[in-house]
Amino acid sequence: MPMRKQNLLPPLGLLTAATVWGIVWYPYRLLEEAGISGSLASLITYLIALVPVLLLCGRDFLRQREQRGWLVLVALATGWTNLAYVLAVIHGEVMRVLLLFYLAPLWTVFFARLILGERVNQFGYLVMGLSLAGAYVMLARNGGLPLPTNFAEWMGLSAGVAFALANVLSRKMREVATGVRSLWVFLGVVGIAAFPVGFEGGALTAVAGLDSAHWLILIGVGLLLVLATFAVQYGLAHTPASQAIVILLSELVIAAIASRLLAHEVMDAREWLGGALIVAASLFSGRIHQETKT
Structure with missing residues (x-):
């Protein structure tokens, strides 16, 4: 019985992260309605999240001397991933943004080849084909180029690109402690989010005008981000890639239900078809770099 409970922890961690x-x-949308921009909300929530992460991992962070350059790149990539994602889901349709984000396996193929020198097997070409087909179905309108048509879609797409880069860089630094990498992630988001906030007028006034309910939202989101970050790191470290991607895809189901109930957003048939192709690509992505059996 204890062994079974232990084996349930990694998938439970991945499911927890997907739910968050x-x-x-x-x-984040509620905070936007209260006058807190996506950039400012990201900055505050990740500053809140940074406090417990520093307490847990600060000592290991100070001792880390190797691969600082790569860790900075991870911080920048993950910082943009999180900021772009928040801006995208605030200003765009949640499911379209998420599906564009889930084109990440396509970009992973290129980054893994460039940074790690990895060659893909037949599943890699299948992932590329399905991803491109899904993007074309979702984005091509009236014979035009299959490109995002608004700010939110471009942010969602760029978040997926940055996420793919961060994942490949993390694989390059497997020997770096999870806590140290997580701390760099939070520092990256704070640093990236602080940049646009610096150009926003009235940020301090907006923060001063928040009531206790909005501060509870900010603190709650910050703590949930800490939970999701450590849960997914633990889950990925103890779950086969092909199984992990299936569990993480539950995020799409949860987001679809939540966006329907909370924002009354509905996908059309074209979006469902493109999304199905992108999901299929993600399902095969866990086998891109596995050895092909002979």
């Missing part, structure tokens, strides 16, 4: 990411867009 599938619903976190909603409190």
Whole structure:
């Protein structure tokens, strides 16, 4: 019995992270309605999250001397991933943004080849084909180029690109402690989010005008981000890639239900078809770099 409970922890961690990411867009929208921009909300929530992460991992962070350059790149990539994702789900349709984000396996193929020198097997070409087909079905309108048509879609797409880069870089630094990498992630988001906030007028006034309910939202989101970050790191470290991607895709189901109930957003048939192709690509992505059996 203890062994079975232990084996349930990694998938439970992945499911927890998927649930957080599938619903976190909603409190960010509430904060936007209260006058807190996506950039400012990201900055505050990740500053709140940074406190417990520093307490847990600060000592290991100070001792880390190797691969600082790569860790900075991870911080920048993950910082943009999180900021772009928040801006996208605030200003766009949640499911379209998420599906564009889930084109990440396509970009992973290129980054893994460039940074790690990895060659893909037949599943890699299948992932590329399905991803491109899904993107074309979703984005091509009236014979035009299959490109995003608004700010939110471009942010969602760029978040997926940055996420793919961060994942490949993390694989390059497997020997770096999870806590240290997590701390760099939070520092990256704070640093990236602080840049646009610096150009926003009235940020301090907006923060001063928040009531206790909005501060509870900010603190709650910050703590959920800490939970999701460590849960997914633990889950990925103890779950086969092909199984992990299936569990993480539950984020799409959770987000679809939440966006329907909370924002009354509905996907059309074209979006469902493109999304199905992108999901299929993600399902095969866990086998891109596995050895092909002969």
